[in-house]
Amino acid sequence: MPVMNMVQALNLALREEMRRDPRVIVLGEDVGKRGGVFLVTEGLLEEFGEKRVIDTPLTEMGIVGIAIGLAMYGFKPVAEIQFIDFVYEAFDQIVSEAAKMRAKTGGMFTAPIVIRAPCCGGVKGAMHHSQSPEAYFIHTAGLITMMPSRPYDAKGMLKAAIRSEDPVIFLEPKSIYRTIREEVPEEDYIIPIGKGRVVREGSDVTIVTYGAMVHVSVEAAELAEKKHRWSVEVIDLRTLFPFDKDLILKSLEKTGRLIIVHEAPRTLGLGAEIAAYIAENAIDLLRGPVIRVTGYDAPFPLVHEKLYMPNIARIYLAIEKVMRY
Amino acid sequence: MYQNPFEIRYSLEDVIEKLRLERAIGLYRIIDPDGNVVAEREPDIPRDLLLNMYTSMIRTRILDGWLLKLQRMGKVALHAPNIGEEAVSVGATLALDKDDWIFPYYRNIGVFIARGVSEEEILDRNIANIADPFKGKEFTIFGSRKHRIAPSTVPVGNQIPHAVGFALGAYIAGEKIAVLTIFGDGATSRGGFHVGLNFAGIYRLPVIFVIQNNQWAISVPAKKQTGSITFAVKGVAYNIPGIRVDGNDVLAVYTASKEAAKRARNGEGPTLIEAVTYRMGPHTTADDPTRYRSPEEVKAMQKYDPIARFEKYLINRGYLSEQELKEIYNEWNTKIEEIVKKCISKPPLSVEVIFEDVYSQRFWNLEEQLEEYRESLEVMKKLGIEVE
Ligand SMILES: Cc1ncc(C[n+]2csc(CCOP(=O)(O)OP(=O)(O)O)c2C)c(N)n1
Numbered sequence: 183m184p185v186m187n188m189v190q191a192l193n194l195a196l197r198e199e200m201r202r203d204p205r206v207i208v209l210g211e212d213v214g215k216r217g218g219v220f221l222v223t224e225g226l227l228e229e230f231g232e233k234r235v236i237d238t239p240l241t242e243m244g245i246v247g248i249a250i251g252l253a254m255y256g257f258k259p260v261a262e263i264q265f266i267d268f269v270y271e272a273f274d275q276i277v278s279e280a281a282k283m284r285a286k287t288g289g290m291f292t293a294p295i296v297i298r299a300p301c302c303g304g305v306k307g308a309m310h311h312s313q314s315p316e317a318y319f320i321h322t323a324g325l326i327t328m329m330p331s332r333p334y335d336a337k338g339m340l341k342a343a344i345r346s347e348d349p350v351i352f353l354e355p356k357s358i359y360r361t362i363r364e365e366v367p368e369e370d371y372i373i374p375i376g377k378g379r380v381v382r383e384g385s386d387v388t389i390v391t392y393g394a395m396v397h398v399s400v401e402a403a404e405l406a407e408k409k410h411r412w413s414v415e416v417i418d419l420r421t422l423f424p425f426d427k428d429l430i431l432k433s434l435e436k437t438g439r440l441i442i443v444h445e446a447p448r449t450l451g452l453g454a455e456i457a458a459y460i461a462e463n464a465i466d467l468l469r470g471p472v473i474r475v476t477g478y479d480a481p482f483p484l485v486h487e488k489l490y491m492p493n494i495a496r497i498y499l500a501i502e503k504v505m506r507y
Numbered sequence: 508m509y510q511n512p513f514e515i516r517y518s519l520e521d522v523i524e525k526l527r528l529e530r531a532i533g534l535y536r537i538i539d540p541d542g543n544v545v546a547e548r549e550p551d552i553p554r555d556l557l558l559n560m561y562t563s564m565i566r567t568r569i570l571d572g573w574l575l576k577l578q579r580m581g582k583v584a585l586h587a588p589n590i591g592e593e594a595v596s597v598g599a600t601l602a603l604d605k606d607d608w609i610f611p612y613y614r615n616i617g618v619f620i621a622r623g624v625s626e627e628e629i630l631d632r633n634i635a636n637i638a639d640p641f642k643g644k645e646f647t648i649f650g651s652r653k654h655r656i657a658p659s660t661v662p663v664g665n666q667i668p669h670a671v672g673f674a675l676g677a678y679i680a681g682e683k684i685a686v687l688t689i690f691g692d693g694a695t696s697r698g699g700f701h702v703g704l705n706f707a708g709i710y711r712l713p714v715i716f717v718i719q720n721n722q723w724a725i726s727v728p729a730k731k732q733t734g735s736i737t738f739a740v741k742g743v744a745y746n747i748p749g750i751r752v753d754g755n756d757v758l759a760v761y762t763a764s765k766e767a768a769k770r771a772r773n774g775e776g777p778t779l780i781e782a783v784t785y786r787m788g789p790h791t792t793a794d795d796p797t798r799y800r801s802p803e804e805v806k807a808m809q810k811y812d813p814i815a816r817f818e819k820y821l822i823n824r825g826y827l828s829e830q831e832l833k834e835i836y837n838e839w840n841t842k843i844e845e846i847v848k849k850c851i852s853k854p855p856l857s858v859e860v861i862f863e864d865v866y867s868q869r870f871w872n873l874e875e876q877l878e879e880y881r882e883s884l885e886v887m888k889k890l891g892i893e894v895e
Contacts, residue, residue, distance in 0.1 A: 207679070233679045239709060244668055244702035251672020254657060257679070259672075271698070278662050279669070287650055287658045288642035289864045323865050347867035376870070424870040 183365040188358060191333035191366045192222045192298075195340040196260065198370065200230050206344060207252060209236040210245055210262030219264055220300055220359055246272035249295040250280050259295050260344060266299035266353060267310040273318070280349040281324030296343045296350045301329070302393055302445050303477075303491050304357030308484040314393075314446035314477065319351040320423040320455070326375055327422040329353040331396035333366050335420055338373030346375060355394040362397070378426035380433070384415035387501055388433040390456055391443040392419040395492055399443050402497035412505055422452055430456065431464055438469035439504045443492050448476040470507035473500045531739035531749035534783065537758040540810050542819025550762050554826055559621075560601060560757050561821060564593040564814050565836055567617040569843050570626050574616075574633060578792040582851050583633045584646045587614045591755070591787035594813035595719045597621045598760025599687060599782075603768055608677075610657040610670035610688035613647045614719065618689070622654045626843050630850040637854045642863060647791075663724075664694030667703035667716070674712040685771035687715040687764070692732050693724025695741065704779070708745035713771030715764060716747075716779045719754065721786035726799035742779035754782030755813040758820075785811060858884065858894060 186194070200206045208223055208230075214237035217224030227235040238245050242263055249259035263269045269276070276297065283293040303312035319327045326348050330336035336354070343350040382400050389399045396418045403414035415433050419425050434440060440460060442453035453474040460472060475492040483490050537546040567589060574586040589596070596617025600609060611618040619629055628640075628651070635643035641650075641658070650658030657673070660666050670688035677684050694700055695718060707714045718738045722729050735741055742749030750767075752759040760782055767778035785808040789796045796805075821827045827835075862869070862877045869877075887894060 236675075239705055241698075241702045241705070243698050244671075244706050247665070247668025247699060247702065248672035248675060248706060251669040251674070252676045252679075253672075254669060255673045255676025255680070257676050274662060275665065275668065275699075279660060279665055282644075283658070284867070285864045286641060286645045286648065287864075288640050288644070290640055290652055291650060291658055292867075294867075326866075424872060427871060 183367055185363050186333050186366040187360045187363050188330065188333045188336045188354065189220060189222055189360060191337040192340055192354065193224060193226075194366065194368065195337040195344075196223065196226060197229065199341055199344045200226065200234060203258060205256060205258045207234050207236065207257050207259045208262070209238055209249060209259055211238060211240055211264050213237060213262050218262060220356065222298070222354075223262065242268050242272040243275055246275040246280065246295070246297065249297075250275060250283070250293045253293045253295050254283075254291055258344060261295060261297050263297060263299035265311050266301040266315060267313045269297070269299060269315070276319070276325070276349075276351070277322045281322045284348070285324060292347065293349055294347050296346075296352055298340070298352045298354065300356035300359070301353040302355040302357060303482055303487050304355075304394060306484075306487065307356075309482050312482040312487065314444065316351070316353060316422050317446055317451050320452055325349055325351055326424070327351045327353070328375070328420065329355065329393040329422055330420060331355070331358070331393055331418050332362055333364050335373050335379070335418075337366055338371050339420060341370070342372045342375050345372070353393070358394045358397065373420060376421045376424045376426060378417050378419045378421070378429045380415060380429070381418045382414065382416040384413040385436050386413045387415065387439040387441060387504055388430070388437045389414060389416045389441045389443055389497070390419060390430055391416065392422060393445065395443045395445060398492060398494060399497055402494045402501065405494060405498050406501045410505070412501060414501060425452070425456065427459060430460070431467070434460065434464060434467045438467055440468065440472045441475060441497070441500045441504060442472070443475045443497055445477045445491050447479045448474055449479050451476055470504040473504055475500045528740065528743060531743065531751055531781075532737055534751055534753055535759050535763060536753040536756050537762065538756050538816060538820045540816050542816055542823050544820075550758060552758070552761070556601065557821065557826060560597055560761070561817060561827075561832075562835060562839065563597040563601070563617060563621040564757065564817065566620050566626065566839050566843070567593045567597065568814060569839055570616060570620070570629065573630075573843060573847050575792060577634065577847070577851070584635075585791055585793060586633070587647055587791045588786075588788035589614055589616055591808070591812060592719060592721055592784045593617045594757035594760055594817070595689065595717065595754045595782045595784055598757040599689065599715075599717050599764040599780075602761045602764035603685060603687060606655070607685045607687065607768060608655045608657065608673060610659070610666045610673070610686065612659045612663075612666065612690045612694070612719075613661065614691065615659065615689055618656060619649060619651070619654070622656060624649075624651055624654050624656070626846045627850060630847060631853065634850055634853075635856060636850060637856055639856060642860045643856045664690050664697040664699045666690070667694070667699045668706070671703045671707050671712060671714055674707065674714045675710065678710070678712060683772050685713045685715055685768040687717060687768070689717040689719055691724060692718055692720040692722070692729045692738060693727065694718075695738055696732055704742065704745040704747060704777070707777040708747050711774070711776035713774070714777040715767040715771060716777065717764070718779070718781045719784060720781055721784050723786050723790065723800070725790045725794060737781060739779060739781035747777045747779050749779040749781065751781045751783060754784030755811045755816065757813055757817055784813075
């Protein structure tokens, strides 16, 4: 099995899906000759030609709006937004059109597009190359939102997104595009939408997280284990909405303690939703407060980004707090 | 030879010559308000099609009147009247082949009628009764896959990039169709219009952009919507031919759209048509136009009524007598009244419909919420609280 990074795994997923289904079309800024600024679409133009790998003018609204039209025609567009930070111009098309097409037409028309975009911080990208806006999409009925944390998942998740009959926002944490390498099968497999994964087993605390924060959480868990023999379970949600509530509940039955870690700002972030869900449905399982370790409710900074983002120390402190409660 | 770009000057004659700007500034018209032919060449249109144009416009107007009434009766939530603008929807739609697609906006019931969608289907949709295929999620929008009409959308102009994407799809699939999209003058101020024209211009896509310039975007007049001399000139910058037509002259709209569709299917790319018309009624049933425009203005525009004008033409040409025109009107008036009665007596949609069609499957959150909703309905029943 070849060893790959996430960029290569995503590229493979696109390639395999384009070979499998002639309706799959890639479009976006610089996705053709250049192969995408992060090279996720590298080589696709050469293999599939200009009708299936479309370099668009610089317009996020156009990329999404045109992808919707392509989907209405019967194609399966995979649109790349160069950085998720530039998606806002297309927000109207995403939330008013793609997300609502099925509902407003009683299922007569649908817009099952995939919007792929690098997201999140950790690469000194400053404010407009570092944001984690997943909550906006999760809040919109009609959209599925996903974020992989490793190459193996990235491939299987992107394939699931492409085969989905619903529009998918597929966020790729760029800080781990190339830093994590692992074996990725060169064959067809799917990571089902809505299914999370236990990354590390534990019995004292559950950390629910996703994206690049999975790795930071695992490190914090190891530190807690080494220092206090606390046993921390780490769950990678993979699909942010609909999130894998059963996996979280099962884990909480074991641990009774919940920490949620994400890079996005705290207020009304996914952590708030998970905490509220547990408070409403499983408060009896809890032996301590639910703690959120998140980005702050401040714009993502150019300086001190490591301090802005959840880091090992902050997660470790949260573990300590809930264990000593 | 090197030329300083700051020194290059074009004379107006150059521009007109090069870009055929005169079409985008003038007003293309075939019949005048008195029903006389003013164009150099009268299009050769078979009598059947002329009759279809006429009945489509009449039916649109009668249905429009009913939708207003139904809104007052509380049977329809909102309606955007079309009175005086029928020639745009009908003329443009009938110019297309049956394989072509249309991406209309909320003021285009004429598109549906001209495409063969029945009054009953339109009324079911607008009333949102049990037969509404869209299941009551939005008002005054419609679409029909069978009739190759995309759903319109409430955010103004959002369908423009969809039409372009759809045309791109047809181009990739090798299907030779034209895609027509209609929108108001207000929509030309939004990004989607420029994005759509830009994209279609680059890829020479088979799109026909029709601006239904009815002079108003709610209370904002067209001259506050653009600084351009006309809307049709906006095509020039995108290398898209623009033509400005009398939108109350169904033959002019038809002829220009027909030419645009031919260009589209021949691979000659997009066309921009500005159809100059006038909104006789309020913006929607929620609007009071007396707050922003004078009754004199509306009265002065009445002489351009597209239906009256076309009637005069048909009589002048000897296609139909006044008596025959009256008969057509009466026939449809009676028919549509019957259909209205039928549609308002149909039962409402199921109360659970709000949970349907959110996704291709029902996720756990919606299952949980549906359960909660059912319980609340039970409690309401027990307490004797009315559901609606
Ligand atoms: C994006 C957006 N902004 C505002 C509105 C509210 N609104 C509905 S129709 C309308 C005017 C549209 O004017 P125009 O495009 O000229 O079409 P008309 O209704 O005059 O036919 C406005 C402002 C809307 N529906 N969508």
